[in-house]
Amino acid sequence: MPSLSVHLKERSYPIVIGRDILPRLGSHLKKAGISQKVALIVTQKEVVAHCQSRLSEALTSEGYEPSFFLASGGRSSEAAKSQPVYDKLIRHLASLDGKGQSIFLAALGGGVVGDLTGFAAAVYRRGIPYVQIPTTLTAQVDSSIGGKTGIDLPQGKNLLGVIYQPKMVFCDTALLGTLPGRHWSDGFAEVIKYGVIKDPRLFSLLEKYGKEGIRNNPRLLEKVIMRCAKIKAKIVSQDEADKKDLRIVLNFGHTAGHAIEAASRFSKVTHGEAVGIGMLVACDIARACGVLKDQSLPARLEQTLVKFELPLTYKGIEIETLFKAMGYDKKTLEGKNRFVLPVTLGKTVVLNDIPAAIIQSALTKRKN
Ligand SMILES: NC(=O)c1ccc[n+]([C@@H]2O[C@H](COP(=O)([O-])OP(=O)(O)OC[C@H]3O[C@@H](n4cnc5c(N)ncnc54)[C@H](O)[C@@H]3O)[C@@H](O)[C@H]2O)c1
Ligand SMILES: [Zn+2]
Structure with missing residues (x-):
């Protein structure tokens, strides 16, 4: 075992x-x-x-x-x-x-x-x-x-x-x-996250097999869980209290994701669904900030989210509401922010104080 x-x-x-x-x-x-x-x-x-x-x-x-x-x-x-x-x-x-x-x-x-x-x-x-x-x-x-x-x-x-x-x-x-099926997709959003931030081979495996291919294959499922647990265990071992800027990488997709989740009280976007959209938002911000090296990553991520029955867009939420949920001042849209952004598969960078216009445009792109 x-x-x-x-x-x-x-x-x-x-x-x-x-x-x-x-x-x-x-x-x-x-x-x-x-x-x-x-x-x-x-x-x-x-x-x-x-x-x-x-x-x-x-x-x-x-x-x-x-x-x-x-x-x-x-x-x-x-x-x-x-x-x-x-x-x-x-x-x-x-x-x-x-x-x-x-x-x-x-x-x-x-x-x-x-x-x-x-x-x-x-x-x-x-x-x-x-x-x-x-x-x-x-x-x-x-x-x-x-x-x-x-x-x-x-x-x-x-x-x-x-x-x-x-x-x-x-x-x-x-x-x-x-x-239940929706909870599987929810968890797979975090699995996809691990693939993007730390494990290109895991990501390829997800691309290849999709939701049902993994869910219905006990050995593959165990392998996938093992790889994710290993990544989380390593990060926690190095930065238990979130003080060394290592554990923050686990927040990939979560800055915009948390805002979408919190603002979606009526349409009820789940945590994993929101994180999936948040990862796409982070890809667009990475591209606009010039840090995204692997230009094929956003499209691959989109296709993978679809394979795991996760949505690519949100609806019924105003951009201003999302900014507010991210801690921005309502009138000026000014505020401090911190995003984990993808560079290539397995590599990320943390950027602070990204211009509001870049975030706004990335959020707008994912609005249905
Ligand atoms: N501590 C952390 O590091 C951390 C990280 C991520 C999320 N969270 C927290 O985790 C919570 C979400 O957890 P979750 O997504 O597991 O949801 P959950 O705990 O609400 O479980 C989802 C639903 O599935 C049911 N359920 C659980 N196992 C089942 C099974 N085997 N068969 C049938 N039904 C089952 C539960 O009763 C519940 O109704 C949030 O509160 C979030 O803040 C904590
Ligand atoms: Zn999460």
Whole structure:
């Protein structure tokens, strides 16, 4: 079973990746040094419905005592990353702890469950161990690795948060089998991002096989997840706290992407869809700024996004709204900005203070 690590001295941890590996979870927890008996598994019903008994068995067979907490905010999955749900989780944790148990947390789900669980683990008793068992493609290639944890406030996403590393990331690729199609595309947007910023061979593989070709080929899927996890693990190992201008490369497509996602409250563009469009916007800005060396890259990226059923344009959002979402002053369209821009496949550059007219024109080009 392929395994890699995030290297952070005494806080280093393994990322275990494989197919149908859930039965071996208990032994991997032992290997990762989890000595607490009670496993409080934070999850959602869409996820746990498919694997509760297998998971429980994998834990009890190694002497762990599983207990489940359903993180549901009602309206949407993201609503579970909220203060009320966090509060419930912490109280539940304290009630189990009151029985004199030694506890660790396990996040079984997508990025929402992962961020919430990691945050609770970081804060409760100033930190208890937790592990990530990601079940969406986004979580397996991105959010479960790196220790960024947090919850949302009514004023905005991820406003309460802390970096707190898990003790292990355990990716069973078979758990993705029940994931709805749109969530696959969402995760593949991040996979495409890794290809552009760091891994031309991964990008070629994506071009060749497309969404269904990878989704329906377990060995290829595992390979793709492995390559992405490796890139993220390496970047996090070098720049855990986002201080050295290395982790920023993961933001490729995210500057315009976040703005499109935030401004699309009605048309509901997903994160991955917005990042896909954001990567195209970054290509156009790179060309206008004269840093794009590989002129064929934007067209290749467009074709790849189409192969993964990701949109090339957004609609119903005013450019001014996007500028505002990016932190610009409404009247003058002046503001500081920072974009990760492609140079060639696998190579990027970070530029600051790009003229507003260039950004405006790139955003306009992608408006439907
Ligand atoms: N910490 C980080 O570094 C980081 C990075 C990227 C994103 N994020 C966060 O991650 C969140 C998004 O995560 P996501 O895209 O995984 O979405 P998600 O966690 O909301 O999951 C999407 C939906 O799929 C369901 N689901 C999950 N696994 C399933 C499975 N195997 N089968 C069937 N249904 C399943 C979930 O219950 C949910 O309804 C956002 O809150 C974002 O801010 C964090
Ligand atoms: Zn992202």
